[in-house]
Amino acid sequence: MWITIAILVISAALFANGKVRSDIVALCALCALLVFQILTPAEALSGFSNSVVIMMVGLFVVGGAIFQTGLAKMISSRILKLAGNSETRLFLLVMLVTAGIGGFVSNTGTVALMLPIVVSLAVSANLNASRLLMPLAFASSMGLFTLIATPPNLVIHEQLVSGGFEGLSFFSFFPVGLICVTVGTIVLLPLTKWFLSKKGGKDGNKNQSGKSLNELVKEYGLDNLYRLKVLNTSLLKGKSIVELDVRRKYGLNIIEVRRKNESSQTRILPSQARILKGSAPQQLVSPNTQLQPEDVLYVRGSEENVKSFMIAYQLEMQKDNAAADKTNNSKSLDFYDVGIAEIVLMPSSKLINQTVQECGFRAKFNVNILGIRRNNEYIWHDLGGERVHSGDVLLVQGTWANIERLSHDDTEWVVLGQPLTEAAKVTLDYKAPIAAAIMILMVCMMVFDFIPVAPVTAVIIAGLLMVLTGCFRNVEAAYKTINWESIVLIAAMMPMSMALEKTGASEYISNSLVSGLGVYGPFALMAGIYFTTSLMTMFISNTATAVLLAPIAMNSAMQIGVNPTPFLFAVAVGASMCFASPFSTPPNALVMPAGQYTFMDYIKVGLPLQIIMGIVMVFVLPLLFPF
Secondary structure, three states: OHHHHHHHHHHHHHHHHOOOOHHHHHHHHHHHHHHOOOOOHHHHOHHHHOHHHHHHHHHHHHHHHHHHOOHHHHHHHHHHHHHOOOHHHHHHHHHHHHHHHHOOOOHHHHHHHHHHHHHHHHHHOOOOOHHHHHHHHHHHHHOOOOOOOOHHHHHHHHHHHHOOOOOOOOOOOHHHHHHHHHHHHHHHHHHHHHHOOOOOOOOOOOOOOOOOHHHHHHHOOOOOOEEEEEOOOOOOOOOEHHHHOHHHHHOOEEEEEEOOOOOOOOOOOOOHHHHHHOOOOOOOOOOOOEOOOOOEEEEEOOHHHHHHHHHHOOEEEOOOOHHHOOOOOOOOOOOOOEEEEEEEEOOOOOOOOOEHHHHOHHHHHOOEEEEEEEOOEEEOOOHHHOEOOOOOEEEEEEEHHHHHHHOOOOOOEEEOOOHHHHHHHOOOHHHHHHHHHHHHHHHHHHHOOOOOOOHHHHHHHHHHHHHHOOOOOOHHHHHHOOOHHHHHHHHHHHHHHHHHHHOOHHHHHHHHHHHHHHHHOHHHHHHHHHHHHHHHHOOOOHHHHHHHHHHHHHHHHHHOOOOOHHHHHHHHHHHHOOOOOOOOOHHHHHHHHHHOOOHHHHHHHHHHHHHHHHHHHHHHHHHHOOO
C-alpha cells in the first residue's frame, strides 16, 4: 500500500515539476507498479484497451475532420457574430454552449466536438486559444444538468435505489448544474485572464519559413485572371490545349479549366458544383485536354491579348477578372489537390541557360512553370522560350505529391518553405456537409438510448466514416490529428486507480478522513466526503472514485441518522468538479496539447476553482437537499 502511495506522490511531483514529459512520467509509474508486482502485466496494460482511451483516439480523428473540412470555421463564424467584438461575450458563449451540450452528451464527446470549433473561433477573433480551451474542458464537466451528464451521477442514483431510497429524476441535477456553471464562469473569467492570456501565442506560425499560398497567389498575380467561357458556337470547341498554342500566338497562359460536367478529368480546380456535390480529385490540365462547351478557361495575360483571343474563338467574358466574381463563389485559385510552390535554382544546376520548355518539368515531374522571379522582377509571358538563370525562383504548379517529389532533388534546386504543411492548412470545404452529417449521426448515437450503439462504437464509426468519405486528404492525415502524448498519459495512469483499490490505499485514505470528521456534525462530514472525493479524483478516474466513495457516504449518513442524498450528491459533484490536474478527466487531457498547457497551469487556474466550487457546494447542497 505504501509503495503505491509513494509512486503516486512521486508521479504527482514530477507532473508538477514539468521538466519530464507527462507521458514519460506516466509510463515510469506504470513500470514501477509492474516491477514491485503491485499489478500484473494484464492489469497494467488494461488502460490501453480501455474504452475511454479508444474513444479519445476516435474523437481526435473526428475533431480533426471537423477542422480539416472547414466545418469548425463555419460554425465558429456563426458564434462569432453573436459575440461581436467582445472578448467577454465570446468567453461566456463558449462556457454556456459547452455546458449546455455537456448536459446531454459525455464531457469527452462535448470537448471533442467543440475543440476544433473553439480553436477556429479564437483564430477568427484574433484571440489566444489557450484563454478558451481550459474553460471549454471545465465547462463540459460543469454541465451537470441531467442524470446522464456524467457517470458519477448514475453511480449515486444506483446507490440510492439499492439502499431502498427513491431514485433521482432526469433533471434532479439541474439546479446543481446551474450553480456550478454560474460559479465556474465567475471564477474563470479573471483567472484565465491572469494566468492563460500569455500562453502559446496567436502568431505561432509567423517564424515558419516560406510564403503562404495566398501570398504566392498575390505576388505572382494569380488573383487577377480572366475567365472565358466556351460557347456552343466557339471555334475552339473540341480542340486541345496544345492545338490552340495560345502561349505563342497570343502570349497567354491557361492556368486552369473548370468543367461543368462532373465526370470531367480536365479540371485543375473544383467548380462550385463539386463543392456542393463532391467529385473526383483534381487533376492537372495537360496539353491534350480537349475543350468542351460550358468550359471556363482561367487565363492570364494582357487585356488586349485576352480580348483578341476571345473574339477570334468566339468566347464569352464571364467577368472582368476571376477575382471579381463573387456570385459563383469562384475564387481565383483553390488548392484542394493541386498546389503551387517556389523553387530556387542552384548555381550548379544542369538547367542553367536552358529554356523552360527544354527543362522538361512537365515530362519529368508532371508540374507546370507558372512564373519566374528574377531580381525582384516577375516573368510570366512567353515562358516556354525563356532561359533560366542561376538564382531564378520558379513558381511551379502540380499535385501536392509531385511538388513533394521536387524536394527530393536538392542538387538542382531547393524547394522554398514547406509545401505539404501549407497543403495541410487548406480546408476541404466541399466536404463540410458530409462532416456535419457524420458529426450529427455520432451525437445521435450517443444521446438516444433507442439506438443500440455504445458511445465508443459511435465514435469509432464516425472516425472511420470521416476517413472513408474523404474528409481527410489521406489516412496519414487522420493519424496526424491524434495526440499520442495525451493518449499514452491517460492509458498509463488508468491502472493507478486499480493499484490504489487493490492495495487498499483508497479505502484506507477515505475511511480515515471521513471517520475523523463524523463527530463534528453533518456539515463537516459532508465537507470531508466532498473534498476526499475531489482529492482522489485528481489521481484516479471520477467514475472509480464515485463507485468507491458512494457506499462510504451512504453508510456515514446512515450512522449519524441524516438524509444520505446530499452526501451522495457531494460524491457526484466532487468527482466531476476536478480541475487541478490534466489527467483527472479526459477533457482536461484533450485540451492540454492544443492549449500548450503545463501541469502548473492546471494548478494555477484549476485548483482555486476546485476549492471555491467545493466551498460553495458544501453550503448549497444541504439547501437543495436538506439533511
